[in-house]
Amino acid sequence: MFKIKVPATSANMGPGLDTLGVAFKLYNSFIVEEIETGLEILGCDEKFANSNNLVYSSMLKTFEKLKKDPKGVRLTFKTDIPVSGGLGSSATCILAGITAANRLCGDALTKQEVLKYACEIEGHSDNVTPALVGGMTVSIINEGATYYNKIPISEGVKFCVLIPKLQLATEDSRAVLPEKVPLKDAVFNVGRVSMLIVALVNGDYKGVKLACMDKLHQPYRMGLIENYSEITSFVEDTKALGVFLSGAGPTIMVMLKKDDNSTEKKLKEFLQGLSGNWETLNLEIDENGLEILDM
The missing domain is CATH 3.30.230.10 (Ribosomal Protein S5; domain 2)
Incomplete structure (x- = not known):
């Protein structure tokens, strides 16, 4: 056993x-x-x-x-x-x-x-x-x-997960993705993947928010998740380092500086006003x- x-x-x-x-x-x-x-x-x-x-x-x-x-x-x-x-x-x-x-x-x-x-x-x-x-x-x-x-991610980062009472099958989330994308969208993502990795390794977080942006899957999947746009827009106006869809969703991942103890409280207060019964959870790597x- x-x-x-x-x-x-x-x-x-x-x-x-x-x-x-x-x-x-x-x-x-x-x-x-x-x-x-x-x-x-x-x-x-x-x-x-x-x-x-x-x-x-x-x-x-x-x-x-x-x-x-x-x-x-x-x-x-x-x-x-x-x-x-x-x-x-x-x-x-x-x-x-x-x-x-x-x-x-x-x-x-x-x-x-x-x-x-x-x-x-x-x-x-x-x-x-x-x-x-x-x-x-x-x-x-x-x-x-x-x-x-x-x-090797810099030790200055922590993760806050936003989880709704909603299940979203990977098959359904993948079905909305296009088979082909414009070259400019592919280039957009190549640059941001590179920036995200370097920023997290070096601990230079100024570019993380921009580096979390995407044109290959998040724009197509966001319509499957109620309040996705409202939540990500709110997060982007806080001190959060970045926000992205976790996997195929519906969970949303927020990256914070380890010494940021105020943003999660603001997130909890904001989520209480939305449908979907969203919960927050801090996760360590x-x-x-x-x-x-x-x-």
Whole structure:
């Protein structure tokens, strides 16, 4: 019996569509037990407690790749990350499933292979990479292989998450994106991704607000989230360093200076006047990523 602990993530980070992500100290945990036969899933919504469960289906795909026949398994979930909320809940399930199958097969896969299989299932690398290795990462997929680097963010930054009582499926949020974009929009994002990374590493925050701007996904997804424009406009008029849509949404991420203790209070007061039952949550960066704990 063992436990897999996987951190929440925020992907895209403004202009970094499918490439930038950061892991946080908010977790989904999965206890894995091998049993004689069958499947038991405990601690999750009944509609997910079946063979289509993303953790279990990811396990099966991994067993298939490793050419191993699975025995029975009991999975016990303890989940603190909102489902379909833009904080990487699906990435935690995919990584947990691959990691569980790998451990049951004697850890046949390297971390790089685990990442490769996770990207194949997820379809992109910006969530699964920081969830696996921790910290802020930039990652790309080339000819089926995933390459990444960790980005050492300056210690002067903290994150405040704005979470509505709304679920937004990634498939729906991705469906609104155009297949082609103007060259000027692509250039716009290239410059801002570069500026965002350098500013966060150097601790020179003057350009972060502009660097969080985007023309590839946020303008198309904002219409799916009630009060998105009002909230981001309000944030931009505060002392916040920057604001961006977390993953595919609906969660909104606000970056603040660590010594800024007034902006979150203003945000809470503003959100109380809006529909959507918005909540705020302060999150610290998780530098470790996925952990396996023997029980």
